[in-house]
Amino acid sequence: MKTMRTILLSHVKRVVIKIGSGVISDSDGLDLNRIATLCEDVHKLRQRGYEVILVSSGAVAAGRADLGIVGKPHAIPLPLKQAAAAIGQSRLMRAYKDALRQHGLKAAQILLTRDDLANRRRYLNARNTLMTLLEYDVVPIINENDTVVVDEIRFGDNDNLSAMATNLVEAQLLVILSDVDGLYNSDPRHNSSAVLISEVERLTPEIEAMAGLIGTEFGTGGMTTKLKAAKRATLFGAGTAIINGRTPHNLLYLFDGHELGTYFLPARDPMAARKHWIAFTKKPKGRLMLDEGALKAVTERGKSLLPSGIHKLDGSFERGDAVRLCDADGNEFAKGVTNYTSAELNRIMGKKTREIEAILGYQYGDEIVHRDNMVIDNSKE
Numbered sequence: 594m595k596t597m598r599t600i601l602l603s604h605v606k607r608v609v610i611k612i613g614s615g616v617i618s619d620s621d622g623l624d625l626n627r628i629a630t631l632c633e634d635v636h637k638l639r640q641r642g643y644e645v646i647l648v649s650s651g652a653v654a655a656g657r658a659d660l661g662i663v664g665k666p667h668a669i670p671l672p673l674k675q676a677a678a679a680i681g682q683s684r685l686m687r688a689y690k691d692a693l694r695q696h697g698l699k700a701a702q703i704l705l706t707r708d709d710l711a712n713r714r715r716y717l718n719a720r721n722t723l724m725t726l727l728e729y730d731v732v733p734i735i736n737e738n739d740t741v742v743v744d745e746i747r748f749g750d751n752d753n754l755s756a757m758a759t760n761l762v763e764a765q766l767l768v769i770l771s772d773v774d775g776l777y778n779s780d781p782r783h784n785s786s787a788v789l790i791s792e793v794e795r796l797t798p799e800i801e802a803m804a805g806l807i808g809t810e811f812g813t814g815g816m817t818t819k820l821k822a823a824k825r826a827t828l829f830g831a832g833t834a835i836i837n838g839r840t841p842h843n844l845l846y847l848f849d850g851h852e853l854g855t856y857f858l859p860a861r862d863p864m865a866a867r868k869h870w871i872a873f874t875k876k877p878k879g880r881l882m883l884d885e886g887a888l889k890a891v892t893e894r895g896k897s898l899l900p901s902g903i904h905k906l907d908g909s910f911e912r913g914d915a916v917r918l919c920d921a922d923g924n925e926f927a928k929g930v931t932n933y934t935s936a937e938l939n940r941i942m943g944k945k946t947r948e949i950e951a952i953l954g955y956q957y958g959d960e961i962v963h964r965d966n967m968v969i970d971n972s973k974e
C-alpha cells in the first residue's frame with residue numbers, strides 16, 4: 594500500500610536540501626568523503642529529473658581550526674564565528690565544486706542575509722538568480738552571509754534559512770539532513786526506548802514541546818529549529834523530511850520510498866508565497882492596536898484595516914514595513930504590510946478614511962493594511 598509520503602514524494606519536482614555542519618564535518622573540519630557521497634546522490638537525483646537547491650552549513654566548521662577555535666558552534670562568539678566562516682566558506686564551496694565536477698555538475702554560491710529576503714526587490718532578484726541557475730543546470734549552494742550579519746539581520750541558523758529558501762524557489766519538498774535520525778518522542782541519546790515518529794500530520798504545540806529538549810551533536814539548531822523550519826515549509830505547502838545525513842545515501846533511500854526519518858505533511862490549505870513571506874521573512878517593525886470593531890472586521894469578515902480601527906501604535910516604521918496587528922491589549926493576531934509610516938499613522942489613526950487627505954495633504958489609499966498584504970494567526974511563531 595502506498596503511504597501518504599510516497600504519494601506526495603511522487604509529485605516533487607524541486608527540492609531544497611539542507612545540509613547541517615554535523616553531516617559534513619567533524620572536529621577536524623570538513624569531511625570530504627561525506628561531501629563526495631552527498632554529491633553522488635545529488636547527481637542521481639538530477640538524473641531522475643529533480644531540480645536540486647542545496648543550503649549548506651559548514652563554513653564555520655571548515656575555518657575554525659585556523660583560528661584555534663574548539664567547541665560547539667553556539668559557544669563561539671559572533672565575531673570569531675564570522676572570521677571562521679570567512680576562512681571556511683571558500684573551502685566549503687571548493688569541496689562542493691570538486692565533488693560535483695566528478696559528475697559533470699557545476700555549482701554556484703549564493704550568500705544571503707535575512708535583510709536580503711525581507712526586501713521584496715532583493716527577494717525577487719535572489720529568486721531570479723536561483724531560477725536562472727536551475728535553468729542552466731547549475732546546482733545553487735546557499736549559505737548565510739556570515740561575514741556581514743549582525744543579530745538583527747541574521748537568519749540565526751540554516752534550518753530557518755532553508756525554510757525561507759523553500760519558499761523563495763517554491764520547492765515542493767524540504768529535506769533536512771541532520772546528525773540524528775529524525776524526530777523522537779524523547780531524547781534517544783538518553784532514553785533507549787525513545788521512538789522515532791515517522792509521520793507528522795500537523796505540528797502541534799505538544800510536538801514542539803517534545804522537541805524542545807532534544808539537541809543534535811554538532812549542529813547549531815537542535816530539533817527546535819528544525820521543527821520551526823518544518824512548520825514554515827509545510828505552511829507554504831512543501832513537505833518536509835528530517836533524515837540522518839550521516840548515513841550514506843539516505844537521501845536516495847528517501848526518494849526511493851524508504852520510510853526513514855520523519856516526514857511532515859504539507860498543510861492542506863497552504864499560504865500563498867507572498868503571504869508566507871509576510872508572515873515569516875519580514876521582520877515586524879511595530880504594532881498596531883485595533884479596537885473591537887476593526888478586530889472583528891479583519892478576523893471575521895475578511896476586511897482590510899482602515900485608520901478608524903486603530904487606537905494605538907508603537908514602533909517606528911516606514912511604508913512597506915511589516916507590522917503586528919494586535920487586539921486592544923496588545924496580543925498579536927496577524928501580521929501585515931503597512932501603507933503608511935508610523936509618523937503618518939500617529940496623525941490619522943482613529944480618523945475616517947475621507948479625512949486622510951485633509952490631514953496629511955495626500956493619501957496612498959483608504960487601507961492602512963490591505964487584505965492582500967495581511968496574514969492572520971499563522972504569523973505567530
Ligand code: GLU
Nearest residue numbers: 650651652653750751813
Ligand atoms: N552559516 C553557518 C556555517 O556555514 C552555519 C549556520 C547553521 O548551521 O545554522 O557554518
